[in-house]
Amino acid sequence: MxxxxxxxxxxxxxxxxxxxxxxxxxxxxxxxxxxxxxxxxxxxxxxxxxxxxxxxxxxxxxxxxxxxxxxxxxxxxxxxxxxxxxxxxxxxxxxxxxxxxxxxxxxxxxxxxxxxGALVEGLKKMEAKRISLMAPYMRPLTDLVVDYIENEGIEVIDSVCFEIPDNLEVGRRDPMQLLSDVKRLNTEGADVVVASACVQMPSLPAIQRIEDLLGIRTVSTAxxxxxxxxxxxxxxxxxxxxxxxxxxx
CATH class of the missing domain: 3.40.50.12500 (Rossmann fold)
Incomplete structure:
Protein backbone atom coordinates (compact mmCIF):
# COMPACT_ATOMS: atom_id res chain seq x y z
CA MET A 1 0.00 0.00 0.00
CA GLY A 117 12.26 29.93 7.30
CA ALA A 118 12.00 27.68 4.25
CA LEU A 119 13.30 30.42 1.94
CA VAL A 120 16.29 31.06 4.19
CA GLU A 121 16.90 27.33 4.58
CA GLY A 122 16.59 26.70 0.83
CA LEU A 123 19.08 29.43 -0.01
CA LYS A 124 21.53 28.03 2.52
CA LYS A 125 21.14 24.52 1.10
CA MET A 126 22.18 26.01 -2.24
CA GLU A 127 25.11 27.73 -0.50
CA ALA A 128 23.89 31.05 -1.89
CA LYS A 129 26.02 34.02 -0.89
CA ARG A 130 24.54 36.66 -3.22
CA ILE A 131 20.98 36.69 -4.55
CA SER A 132 18.55 38.87 -6.49
CA LEU A 133 14.83 38.77 -5.81
CA MET A 134 11.41 39.86 -7.05
CA ALA A 135 8.41 40.57 -4.80
CA PRO A 136 4.94 42.12 -5.11
CA TYR A 137 5.15 44.15 -1.89
CA MET A 138 5.30 47.89 -1.39
CA ARG A 139 8.91 49.09 -1.12
CA PRO A 140 8.99 49.42 2.71
CA LEU A 141 7.89 45.78 3.15
CA THR A 142 10.28 44.64 0.42
CA ASP A 143 13.10 46.37 2.29
CA LEU A 144 12.12 44.46 5.46
CA VAL A 145 12.39 41.20 3.51
CA VAL A 146 15.78 42.21 2.12
CA ASP A 147 17.03 43.15 5.60
CA TYR A 148 15.74 39.85 7.02
CA ILE A 149 17.57 37.78 4.41
CA GLU A 150 20.76 39.80 4.79
CA ASN A 151 20.59 39.28 8.57
CA GLU A 152 20.83 35.56 7.75
CA GLY A 153 24.19 36.19 6.04
CA ILE A 154 23.00 36.30 2.43
CA GLU A 155 23.65 39.45 0.39
CA VAL A 156 20.78 40.77 -1.72
CA ILE A 157 22.31 42.36 -4.82
CA ASP A 158 19.04 43.76 -6.14
CA SER A 159 15.32 43.63 -5.48
CA VAL A 160 12.45 44.52 -7.78
CA CYS A 161 9.06 45.08 -6.15
CA PHE A 162 5.73 45.55 -7.92
CA GLU A 163 4.02 47.51 -5.11
CA ILE A 164 0.65 45.72 -5.11
CA PRO A 165 -1.07 46.23 -1.73
CA ASP A 166 -4.17 44.11 -2.44
CA ASN A 167 -3.36 40.46 -1.74
CA LEU A 168 -6.05 39.17 -4.11
CA GLU A 169 -4.53 41.20 -6.95
CA VAL A 170 -1.14 39.69 -6.16
CA GLY A 171 -2.64 36.22 -6.61
CA ARG A 172 -4.13 37.17 -9.99
CA ARG A 173 -0.78 38.17 -11.46
CA ASP A 174 0.30 36.22 -14.55
CA PRO A 175 3.36 34.17 -13.50
CA MET A 176 4.79 34.28 -17.02
CA GLN A 177 5.10 38.06 -16.71
CA LEU A 178 8.12 37.32 -14.51
CA LEU A 179 10.05 36.39 -17.67
CA SER A 180 9.88 40.06 -18.66
CA ASP A 181 10.21 41.40 -15.11
CA VAL A 182 13.46 39.57 -14.51
CA LYS A 183 15.10 41.60 -17.28
CA ARG A 184 14.86 44.63 -14.96
CA LEU A 185 16.60 42.74 -12.16
CA ASN A 186 20.35 43.06 -11.68
CA THR A 187 21.54 39.44 -11.48
CA GLU A 188 25.23 40.01 -12.19
CA GLY A 189 27.20 37.92 -9.71
CA ALA A 190 24.08 36.32 -8.21
CA ASP A 191 24.26 32.68 -7.08
CA VAL A 192 20.47 32.34 -7.01
CA VAL A 193 17.47 34.30 -8.29
CA VAL A 194 14.33 34.32 -6.14
CA ALA A 195 11.58 34.67 -8.74
CA SER A 196 8.95 35.22 -6.06
CA ALA A 197 9.82 36.11 -2.48
CA CYS A 198 6.07 36.02 -1.79
CA VAL A 199 4.00 32.85 -1.52
CA GLN A 200 0.94 34.62 -2.97
CA MET A 201 2.63 35.84 -6.16
CA PRO A 202 2.35 32.98 -8.69
CA SER A 203 5.65 31.89 -10.19
CA LEU A 204 5.80 28.11 -10.57
CA PRO A 205 5.36 27.97 -14.39
CA ALA A 206 8.21 30.48 -14.77
CA ILE A 207 10.81 29.00 -12.41
CA GLN A 208 12.49 26.57 -14.81
CA ARG A 209 12.10 29.04 -17.69
CA ILE A 210 13.92 31.80 -15.78
CA GLU A 211 16.63 29.36 -14.69
CA ASP A 212 17.19 28.27 -18.29
CA LEU A 213 17.06 31.87 -19.57
CA LEU A 214 19.60 33.26 -17.12
CA GLY A 215 21.73 30.21 -16.48
CA ILE A 216 21.33 30.99 -12.76
CA ARG A 217 19.65 28.67 -10.25
CA THR A 218 16.14 29.98 -9.60
CA VAL A 219 13.72 29.38 -6.73
CA SER A 220 10.59 30.80 -5.16
CA THR A 221 9.40 30.73 -1.57
CA ALA A 222 6.85 28.07 -2.59
Missing part, protein backbone atom coordinates in the same frame (compact mmCIF):
# COMPACT_ATOMS: atom_id res chain seq x y z
CA UNK A 2 1.34 3.44 -0.92
CA UNK A 3 2.14 5.80 1.93
CA UNK A 4 -0.17 8.83 2.06
CA UNK A 5 1.13 12.00 3.73
CA UNK A 6 -1.10 14.81 5.02
CA UNK A 7 0.27 18.28 4.23
CA UNK A 8 -1.06 21.10 6.43
CA UNK A 9 -0.77 24.82 5.69
CA UNK A 10 -1.63 27.90 7.75
CA UNK A 11 -2.85 30.25 5.02
CA UNK A 12 -3.85 33.94 4.87
CA UNK A 13 -7.57 34.17 4.08
CA UNK A 14 -6.88 35.98 0.81
CA UNK A 15 -4.12 33.62 -0.35
CA UNK A 16 -5.08 31.65 -3.45
CA UNK A 17 -1.64 30.50 -4.56
CA UNK A 18 -0.16 28.21 -1.91
CA UNK A 19 -3.12 25.85 -2.16
CA UNK A 20 -2.43 25.79 -5.92
CA UNK A 21 1.36 25.69 -6.30
CA UNK A 22 2.18 23.39 -3.36
CA UNK A 23 -0.24 20.65 -4.52
CA UNK A 24 0.93 21.14 -8.12
CA UNK A 25 4.51 20.37 -7.14
CA UNK A 26 3.52 17.33 -5.09
CA UNK A 27 1.29 16.06 -7.93
CA UNK A 28 4.22 16.41 -10.33
CA UNK A 29 6.31 14.38 -7.92
CA UNK A 30 3.61 11.71 -7.73
CA UNK A 31 4.18 11.14 -11.43
CA UNK A 32 7.70 9.87 -10.76
CA UNK A 33 7.64 8.60 -7.14
CA UNK A 34 5.25 6.30 -5.23
CA UNK A 35 4.28 8.52 -2.30
CA UNK A 36 0.89 10.26 -2.28
CA UNK A 37 -0.26 13.46 -0.56
CA UNK A 38 -3.44 15.12 0.67
CA UNK A 39 -3.73 18.84 1.48
CA UNK A 40 -5.34 20.59 4.42
CA UNK A 41 -5.51 24.28 5.36
CA UNK A 42 -6.57 26.60 8.14
CA UNK A 43 -7.00 30.30 7.38
CA UNK A 44 -6.05 33.60 9.07
CA UNK A 45 -7.86 36.82 8.10
CA UNK A 46 -5.81 39.19 5.92
CA UNK A 47 -6.81 41.27 2.86
CA UNK A 48 -4.27 44.09 2.50
CA UNK A 49 -0.54 43.46 2.78
CA UNK A 50 0.23 46.10 5.39
CA UNK A 51 2.34 45.81 8.52
CA UNK A 52 -0.70 46.27 10.80
CA UNK A 53 -2.78 43.62 9.04
CA UNK A 54 0.15 41.21 9.00
CA UNK A 55 0.73 41.64 12.74
CA UNK A 56 -2.97 41.06 13.45
CA UNK A 57 -2.97 37.99 11.23
CA UNK A 58 0.00 36.47 13.06
CA UNK A 59 -2.08 36.37 16.25
CA UNK A 60 -4.39 33.82 14.61
CA UNK A 61 -1.59 31.36 13.91
CA UNK A 62 -1.99 29.46 17.18
CA UNK A 63 -5.66 28.74 16.46
CA UNK A 64 -4.75 27.51 12.97
CA UNK A 65 -2.02 25.24 14.33
CA UNK A 66 -4.50 23.69 16.74
CA UNK A 67 -7.00 23.10 13.94
CA UNK A 68 -4.43 21.42 11.71
CA UNK A 69 -3.25 19.36 14.68
CA UNK A 70 -6.77 17.94 14.88
CA UNK A 71 -6.29 16.57 11.35
CA UNK A 72 -3.06 14.85 12.47
CA UNK A 73 -1.12 16.26 9.54
CA UNK A 74 2.34 14.85 8.85
CA UNK A 75 3.90 18.27 8.13
CA UNK A 76 2.70 21.76 9.01
CA UNK A 77 3.84 25.08 7.55
CA UNK A 78 2.77 28.70 7.55
CA UNK A 79 2.07 30.15 4.12
CA UNK A 80 2.94 33.84 4.42
CA UNK A 81 6.56 34.96 4.21
CA UNK A 82 6.24 38.69 4.81
CA UNK A 83 4.04 38.25 7.90
CA UNK A 84 6.95 36.50 9.58
CA UNK A 85 9.76 38.63 8.20
CA UNK A 86 8.01 41.88 9.13
CA UNK A 87 8.20 40.85 12.80
CA UNK A 88 11.97 41.29 12.94
CA UNK A 89 15.20 39.39 12.24
CA UNK A 90 15.12 35.66 12.90
CA UNK A 91 11.45 35.64 13.88
CA UNK A 92 10.73 32.46 11.92
CA UNK A 93 12.53 30.45 14.60
CA UNK A 94 10.35 31.89 17.36
CA UNK A 95 7.19 31.35 15.32
CA UNK A 96 8.08 27.75 14.51
CA UNK A 97 8.69 26.94 18.19
CA UNK A 98 5.43 28.60 19.26
CA UNK A 99 3.32 26.82 16.64
CA UNK A 100 5.04 23.49 17.35
CA UNK A 101 4.18 23.89 21.04
CA UNK A 102 0.50 24.36 20.13
CA UNK A 103 0.59 21.29 17.88
CA UNK A 104 2.18 19.19 20.63
CA UNK A 105 -0.43 20.36 23.15
CA UNK A 106 -3.02 19.03 20.72
CA UNK A 107 -1.33 15.65 20.30
CA UNK A 108 0.16 16.32 16.88
CA UNK A 109 3.89 15.64 16.62
CA UNK A 110 4.45 16.66 13.01
CA UNK A 111 7.38 18.91 12.10
CA UNK A 112 6.34 22.57 12.01
CA UNK A 113 7.96 25.07 9.66
CA UNK A 114 7.38 28.51 8.14
CA UNK A 115 7.62 29.60 4.52
CA UNK A 116 9.93 32.41 5.66
CA UNK A 223 9.60 25.91 -4.11
CA UNK A 224 11.65 26.29 -0.92
CA UNK A 225 8.60 25.37 1.16
CA UNK A 226 8.14 22.12 -0.77
CA UNK A 227 11.84 21.35 -0.34
CA UNK A 228 11.53 21.93 3.41
CA UNK A 229 8.47 19.69 3.59
CA UNK A 230 10.10 16.86 1.66
CA UNK A 231 13.26 17.05 3.78
CA UNK A 232 11.25 16.88 7.00
CA UNK A 233 9.22 13.95 5.68
CA UNK A 234 12.56 12.29 4.77
CA UNK A 235 11.54 11.97 1.13
CA UNK A 236 13.72 12.52 -1.93
CA UNK A 237 13.53 16.25 -2.79
CA UNK A 238 12.70 15.88 -6.46
CA UNK A 239 9.95 17.65 -8.43
CA UNK A 240 10.11 17.85 -12.25
CA UNK A 241 10.35 21.32 -13.76
CA UNK A 242 10.65 23.22 -10.48
CA UNK A 243 14.27 24.34 -10.73
CA UNK A 244 17.57 23.33 -9.22
CA UNK A 245 16.50 23.06 -5.57
CA UNK A 246 14.03 20.29 -6.45
CA UNK A 247 16.13 18.58 -9.10
CA UNK A 248 17.08 15.75 -6.72
CA UNK A 249 20.47 14.71 -5.44
Missing amino acids: RKIYRVGQIVPSSNTTMETEIPAMFRAREGIRPERFTFHSSRMRMKKVTKDELAAMNLEGRRCAAELADARVDIMSTACLVAIMSMGPGYHRESEMELAEVARQNECFAPVMTSA VCTVRGMLDRLELEPVVPGAGALLAGG
Whole structure:
Protein backbone atom coordinates (compact mmCIF):
# COMPACT_ATOMS: atom_id res chain seq x y z
CA MET A 1 0.00 0.00 0.00
CA ARG A 2 1.34 3.44 -0.92
CA LYS A 3 2.14 5.80 1.93
CA ILE A 4 -0.17 8.83 2.06
CA TYR A 5 1.13 12.00 3.73
CA ARG A 6 -1.10 14.81 5.02
CA VAL A 7 0.27 18.28 4.23
CA GLY A 8 -1.06 21.10 6.43
CA GLN A 9 -0.77 24.82 5.69
CA ILE A 10 -1.63 27.90 7.75
CA VAL A 11 -2.85 30.25 5.02
CA PRO A 12 -3.85 33.94 4.87
CA SER A 13 -7.57 34.17 4.08
CA SER A 14 -6.88 35.98 0.81
CA ASN A 15 -4.12 33.62 -0.35
CA THR A 16 -5.08 31.65 -3.45
CA THR A 17 -1.64 30.50 -4.56
CA MET A 18 -0.16 28.21 -1.91
CA GLU A 19 -3.12 25.85 -2.16
CA THR A 20 -2.43 25.79 -5.92
CA GLU A 21 1.36 25.69 -6.30
CA ILE A 22 2.18 23.39 -3.36
CA PRO A 23 -0.24 20.65 -4.52
CA ALA A 24 0.93 21.14 -8.12
CA MET A 25 4.51 20.37 -7.14
CA PHE A 26 3.52 17.33 -5.09
CA ARG A 27 1.29 16.06 -7.93
CA ALA A 28 4.22 16.41 -10.33
CA ARG A 29 6.31 14.38 -7.92
CA GLU A 30 3.61 11.71 -7.73
CA GLY A 31 4.18 11.14 -11.43
CA ILE A 32 7.70 9.87 -10.76
CA ARG A 33 7.64 8.60 -7.14
CA PRO A 34 5.25 6.30 -5.23
CA GLU A 35 4.28 8.52 -2.30
CA ARG A 36 0.89 10.26 -2.28
CA PHE A 37 -0.26 13.46 -0.56
CA THR A 38 -3.44 15.12 0.67
CA PHE A 39 -3.73 18.84 1.48
CA HIS A 40 -5.34 20.59 4.42
CA SER A 41 -5.51 24.28 5.36
CA SER A 42 -6.57 26.60 8.14
CA ARG A 43 -7.00 30.30 7.38
CA MET A 44 -6.05 33.60 9.07
CA ARG A 45 -7.86 36.82 8.10
CA MET A 46 -5.81 39.19 5.92
CA LYS A 47 -6.81 41.27 2.86
CA LYS A 48 -4.27 44.09 2.50
CA VAL A 49 -0.54 43.46 2.78
CA THR A 50 0.23 46.10 5.39
CA LYS A 51 2.34 45.81 8.52
CA ASP A 52 -0.70 46.27 10.80
CA GLU A 53 -2.78 43.62 9.04
CA LEU A 54 0.15 41.21 9.00
CA ALA A 55 0.73 41.64 12.74
CA ALA A 56 -2.97 41.06 13.45
CA MET A 57 -2.97 37.99 11.23
CA ASN A 58 0.00 36.47 13.06
CA LEU A 59 -2.08 36.37 16.25
CA GLU A 60 -4.39 33.82 14.61
CA GLY A 61 -1.59 31.36 13.91
CA ARG A 62 -1.99 29.46 17.18
CA ARG A 63 -5.66 28.74 16.46
CA CYS A 64 -4.75 27.51 12.97
CA ALA A 65 -2.02 25.24 14.33
CA ALA A 66 -4.50 23.69 16.74
CA GLU A 67 -7.00 23.10 13.94
CA LEU A 68 -4.43 21.42 11.71
CA ALA A 69 -3.25 19.36 14.68
CA ASP A 70 -6.77 17.94 14.88
CA ALA A 71 -6.29 16.57 11.35
CA ARG A 72 -3.06 14.85 12.47
CA VAL A 73 -1.12 16.26 9.54
CA ASP A 74 2.34 14.85 8.85
CA ILE A 75 3.90 18.27 8.13
CA MET A 76 2.70 21.76 9.01
CA SER A 77 3.84 25.08 7.55
CA THR A 78 2.77 28.70 7.55
CA ALA A 79 2.07 30.15 4.12
CA CYS A 80 2.94 33.84 4.42
CA LEU A 81 6.56 34.96 4.21
CA VAL A 82 6.24 38.69 4.81
CA ALA A 83 4.04 38.25 7.90
CA ILE A 84 6.95 36.50 9.58
CA MET A 85 9.76 38.63 8.20
CA SER A 86 8.01 41.88 9.13
CA MET A 87 8.20 40.85 12.80
CA GLY A 88 11.97 41.29 12.94
CA PRO A 89 15.20 39.39 12.24
CA GLY A 90 15.12 35.66 12.90
CA TYR A 91 11.45 35.64 13.88
CA HIS A 92 10.73 32.46 11.92
CA ARG A 93 12.53 30.45 14.60
CA GLU A 94 10.35 31.89 17.36
CA SER A 95 7.19 31.35 15.32
CA GLU A 96 8.08 27.75 14.51
CA MET A 97 8.69 26.94 18.19
CA GLU A 98 5.43 28.60 19.26
CA LEU A 99 3.32 26.82 16.64
CA ALA A 100 5.04 23.49 17.35
CA GLU A 101 4.18 23.89 21.04
CA VAL A 102 0.50 24.36 20.13
CA ALA A 103 0.59 21.29 17.88
CA ARG A 104 2.18 19.19 20.63
CA GLN A 105 -0.43 20.36 23.15
CA ASN A 106 -3.02 19.03 20.72
CA GLU A 107 -1.33 15.65 20.30
CA CYS A 108 0.16 16.32 16.88
CA PHE A 109 3.89 15.64 16.62
CA ALA A 110 4.45 16.66 13.01
CA PRO A 111 7.38 18.91 12.10
CA VAL A 112 6.34 22.57 12.01
CA MET A 113 7.96 25.07 9.66
CA THR A 114 7.38 28.51 8.14
CA SER A 115 7.62 29.60 4.52
CA ALA A 116 9.93 32.41 5.66
CA GLY A 117 12.26 29.93 7.30
CA ALA A 118 12.00 27.68 4.25
CA LEU A 119 13.30 30.42 1.94
CA VAL A 120 16.29 31.06 4.19
CA GLU A 121 16.90 27.33 4.58
CA GLY A 122 16.59 26.70 0.83
CA LEU A 123 19.08 29.43 -0.01
CA LYS A 124 21.53 28.03 2.52
CA LYS A 125 21.14 24.52 1.10
CA MET A 126 22.18 26.01 -2.24
CA GLU A 127 25.11 27.73 -0.50
CA ALA A 128 23.89 31.05 -1.89
CA LYS A 129 26.02 34.02 -0.89
CA ARG A 130 24.54 36.66 -3.22
CA ILE A 131 20.98 36.69 -4.55
CA SER A 132 18.55 38.87 -6.49
CA LEU A 133 14.83 38.77 -5.81
CA MET A 134 11.41 39.86 -7.05
CA ALA A 135 8.41 40.57 -4.80
CA PRO A 136 4.94 42.12 -5.11
CA TYR A 137 5.15 44.15 -1.89
CA MET A 138 5.30 47.89 -1.39
CA ARG A 139 8.91 49.09 -1.12
CA PRO A 140 8.99 49.42 2.71
CA LEU A 141 7.89 45.78 3.15
CA THR A 142 10.28 44.64 0.42
CA ASP A 143 13.10 46.37 2.29
CA LEU A 144 12.12 44.46 5.46
CA VAL A 145 12.39 41.20 3.51
CA VAL A 146 15.78 42.21 2.12
CA ASP A 147 17.03 43.15 5.60
CA TYR A 148 15.74 39.85 7.02
CA ILE A 149 17.57 37.78 4.41
CA GLU A 150 20.76 39.80 4.79
CA ASN A 151 20.59 39.28 8.57
CA GLU A 152 20.83 35.56 7.75
CA GLY A 153 24.19 36.19 6.04
CA ILE A 154 23.00 36.30 2.43
CA GLU A 155 23.65 39.45 0.39
CA VAL A 156 20.78 40.77 -1.72
CA ILE A 157 22.31 42.36 -4.82
CA ASP A 158 19.04 43.76 -6.14
CA SER A 159 15.32 43.63 -5.48
CA VAL A 160 12.45 44.52 -7.78
CA CYS A 161 9.06 45.08 -6.15
CA PHE A 162 5.73 45.55 -7.92
CA GLU A 163 4.02 47.51 -5.11
CA ILE A 164 0.65 45.72 -5.11
CA PRO A 165 -1.07 46.23 -1.73
CA ASP A 166 -4.17 44.11 -2.44
CA ASN A 167 -3.36 40.46 -1.74
CA LEU A 168 -6.05 39.17 -4.11
CA GLU A 169 -4.53 41.20 -6.95
CA VAL A 170 -1.14 39.69 -6.16
CA GLY A 171 -2.64 36.22 -6.61
CA ARG A 172 -4.13 37.17 -9.99
CA ARG A 173 -0.78 38.17 -11.46
CA ASP A 174 0.30 36.22 -14.55
CA PRO A 175 3.36 34.17 -13.50
CA MET A 176 4.79 34.28 -17.02
CA GLN A 177 5.10 38.06 -16.71
CA LEU A 178 8.12 37.32 -14.51
CA LEU A 179 10.05 36.39 -17.67
CA SER A 180 9.88 40.06 -18.66
CA ASP A 181 10.21 41.40 -15.11
CA VAL A 182 13.46 39.57 -14.51
CA LYS A 183 15.10 41.60 -17.28
CA ARG A 184 14.86 44.63 -14.96
CA LEU A 185 16.60 42.74 -12.16
CA ASN A 186 20.35 43.06 -11.68
CA THR A 187 21.54 39.44 -11.48
CA GLU A 188 25.23 40.01 -12.19
CA GLY A 189 27.20 37.92 -9.71
CA ALA A 190 24.08 36.32 -8.21
CA ASP A 191 24.26 32.68 -7.08
CA VAL A 192 20.47 32.34 -7.01
CA VAL A 193 17.47 34.30 -8.29
CA VAL A 194 14.33 34.32 -6.14
CA ALA A 195 11.58 34.67 -8.74
CA SER A 196 8.95 35.22 -6.06
CA ALA A 197 9.82 36.11 -2.48
CA CYS A 198 6.07 36.02 -1.79
CA VAL A 199 4.00 32.85 -1.52
CA GLN A 200 0.94 34.62 -2.97
CA MET A 201 2.63 35.84 -6.16
CA PRO A 202 2.35 32.98 -8.69
CA SER A 203 5.65 31.89 -10.19
CA LEU A 204 5.80 28.11 -10.57
CA PRO A 205 5.36 27.97 -14.39
CA ALA A 206 8.21 30.48 -14.77
CA ILE A 207 10.81 29.00 -12.41
CA GLN A 208 12.49 26.57 -14.81
CA ARG A 209 12.10 29.04 -17.69
CA ILE A 210 13.92 31.80 -15.78
CA GLU A 211 16.63 29.36 -14.69
CA ASP A 212 17.19 28.27 -18.29
CA LEU A 213 17.06 31.87 -19.57
CA LEU A 214 19.60 33.26 -17.12
CA GLY A 215 21.73 30.21 -16.48
CA ILE A 216 21.33 30.99 -12.76
CA ARG A 217 19.65 28.67 -10.25
CA THR A 218 16.14 29.98 -9.60
CA VAL A 219 13.72 29.38 -6.73
CA SER A 220 10.59 30.80 -5.16
CA THR A 221 9.40 30.73 -1.57
CA ALA A 222 6.85 28.07 -2.59
CA VAL A 223 9.60 25.91 -4.11
CA CYS A 224 11.65 26.29 -0.92
CA THR A 225 8.60 25.37 1.16
CA VAL A 226 8.14 22.12 -0.77
CA ARG A 227 11.84 21.35 -0.34
CA GLY A 228 11.53 21.93 3.41
CA MET A 229 8.47 19.69 3.59
CA LEU A 230 10.10 16.86 1.66
CA ASP A 231 13.26 17.05 3.78
CA ARG A 232 11.25 16.88 7.00
CA LEU A 233 9.22 13.95 5.68
CA GLU A 234 12.56 12.29 4.77
CA LEU A 235 11.54 11.97 1.13
CA GLU A 236 13.72 12.52 -1.93
CA PRO A 237 13.53 16.25 -2.79
CA VAL A 238 12.70 15.88 -6.46
CA VAL A 239 9.95 17.65 -8.43
CA PRO A 240 10.11 17.85 -12.25
CA GLY A 241 10.35 21.32 -13.76
CA ALA A 242 10.65 23.22 -10.48
CA GLY A 243 14.27 24.34 -10.73
CA ALA A 244 17.57 23.33 -9.22
CA LEU A 245 16.50 23.06 -5.57
CA LEU A 246 14.03 20.29 -6.45
CA ALA A 247 16.13 18.58 -9.10
CA GLY A 248 17.08 15.75 -6.72
CA GLY A 249 20.47 14.71 -5.44
